[in-house]
Amino acid sequence: MELRVRALETILTEKGYIDPAALDAIIQAYETRIGPHNGAQVVARAWTDPAFKRALLEDATRAVSTLGHVSRVGDHLVAVENTAQRHNMVVCTLCSCYPWEMLGLPPVWYKAAPYRSRAVKDPRGVLADFGVSLPKETEIRVWDSTAETRFLVLPMRPEGTEGWSEQQLAALVTRDSMIGTGFPKSPGAPS
């Protein structure tokens, strides 16, 4: 694979389509600028600022753009709120659509057949693969990302975090809790 990839890059470079240094810069930008820390900041802000939370659920693209430290999200970010009654989970059955700016590049399991095939038919079974179980009466809402809308799950704030700062709370927010395949860390749990 490595040789084949290198050959294609050589061809594209020699034809004058791309500058390899620009590819280096793209990779470096992905490696340093995007990641679940962006989403975690958004979630922590929503947990501590009720006006921001309302704005986020109303129009996440606009709400997130008011946070200077988060890169622009482009069109149509939708935040969906977990409650005691409803748990949200996000999938892309057709490919790998995922809110890159909020969560970084998707993990392999998100892009692979087991998750894509079963999330819409047996979400409780999929959650069990992650060691997650929900009360049997909790409604599970699965969002299949079939267009250019992107979904961010707003998990429930862990108990025992009263008075915590936004920064402290952000450290509890995991990537999987923003996809809906996990929960935030509990206060006091090893990081």
Next chain:
Amino acid sequence: MNGVHDMGGMDGFGKVEPEPNEPMFHTEWEARVLAMVRAMGAAGAFNIDTSRYYREALPPHVYLSSSYYKKWLLGLEDLLLDKGFIAAADMAAGHAVQPPKPLKRGKFALEDVERVMVRGQFGRKPAADPRFKSGDRVRAKNIHPVTHTRLPRYVRGHVGVIERDHGCHVFPDSAAMEAGENPQWLYTVVFGGRELWGDDADPTVMISIDAFEPYLEPA
């Protein structure tokens, strides 16, 4: 197209296996492939829907047995060959032996990098009023386009409810074929688990897709 990429509801793929502390890339070539796809797209060689279509069009056994970034590479090679940006002779030589084809936005250079770090805008001005509103019952049409579509098989023929109106967006079915943006209204449509999977399904599960207006009819 009714391809193996349309996986919703299929059985037999086994358990989900999360990898602890997964790196962003598992090998260096994965990163190069991602960057080449982003760069050539930004330079105007193709749009995102066309690139998805070429991955879906890989032979089923290749699609299922290839890693994610291998699919990206194979799809990129096929696309660039088909559109004339590279030639079989270039591939055979491992070097550019044929002259280049002009790119819509020219060579992708360092100053273009910021452009790929911002997501594209897909919302468009509507040409007509929306046909549906929140709360409307709709049926996903029983259609089977042989080219790119974003209507997954598992909802076709089933009845759901419009929950959100996202405005008018580029229509992937047209854009993938380079037949223009043909903007269409986009809605979140929610289906009950039992509507999709039968009476034995978990009654607490609801599933939604984002559906373009041409995929839907009143129910």
